[in-house]
Amino acid sequence: MDALEARFEETIAADQRIEPRDWMPVAYRRTLIRQIAQHAHSEIIGMQPEGNWILRAPSLRRKAILLAKVQDEAGHGMYLYAAAETLGVDREELTEKLIESKQRYSSIFNYPALSFADIGVIGWLVDGAAICNQVPLCRCSYGPYARAMIRICKEESFHQRQGYELLLAMVHGTDTQREMVQESTNRWWWPSLMMFGPPDGDSPNTQQSMAWGIKRHTNDELRQRFVDMTVPQATALGITLPDPDLRWNEERQAHDYTQPDWDEFKAVLSGSGPCNAQRLAHRRRAHENGAWVREAAGAYAEKQAARAARTEAVA
Ligand SMILES: [Fe+2]
Ligand SMILES: [Fe+2]
DSSP states (O other): OOHHHHHHHHHHHTTOOBOTTSOOOHHHHHHHHHHHHHHHHHHHHTHHHHHTTGGGOSSHHHHHHHHHHHHHHHHHHHHHHHHHHTTTOOHHHHHHHHHTTSSOOOGGGGSOOOSTHHHHHIIIIIHHHHHHHHGGGGGOSBHHHHHHHHHHHHHHHHHHHHHHHHHHHHHTSOHHHHHHHHHHHHHHHHHHHHTTOSOGGGOTTHHHHHHTTSOOSOHHHHHHHHHHHHHHHHHHHTOOOSOTTOEEETTTTEEEOOOOOHHHHHHIIIIISTTHHHHHHHHHHHHHHTHHHHHHHHHHHHHHHHHHHHHHHHO
């Protein structure tokens, strides 16, 4: 082991952060680029199911909340692309990979938001699951990723609360509103469980990621934490989670629950979910429509640089 590698191992063992200028193994860099890019893409694609409801929000207040939430997700995407850039890739290249289907995003965003209750349930379950996944990433061994996650997690907690608050209003509303919340929960429960990734036995990269301090808990540990956190929240809403075998296990001090359909998960990841084609087509269109903005920004930057060079030459 050479000195650089020893230094890297020591830093990880001491639970210190690796910074962009530090030496790091090629595979560590590659893993982080893949994970951060996938995370950034998820934030950006994740704007679509909810963005679909901004024009149809039932009141000014609900519209303002939803707008703020969707805008936050755009911001999360930007922090994360910036974190990925510190590893030597550029955002342009990552965006190309997304729209050419060469990099993935979270399978959850390939499901449609069919009613306004989905806005509440997405905040409650999807942002709730995201929080379980992301809080440990605030202690990730790669500095720029960890720091981005601290900011993101603060906003995610607002997302979860706004969803839950909407659901509380709906379950105290009319029977139809209560039924809408139940129907939406039935649809989103299983895809939310899938957000933690495949069971530990099927997740070959987990051990290496944990050894590198990128991941702090296994997929199954995080999924269990999410289930245990969500059950009392469902009770408070008066909503049933659609799993007849969900029950408290006194011995394990945790809930037993049914696994989601992992074949469906694989099918959605490989492109055949209900909205995969629509999500990518929309992202591609938005990228094409934004070409003139990127060109104008590039031309402006060039002009500024030329002006700065002239001023320097005179001085
Ligand atoms: Fe986010
Ligand atoms: Fe969020």
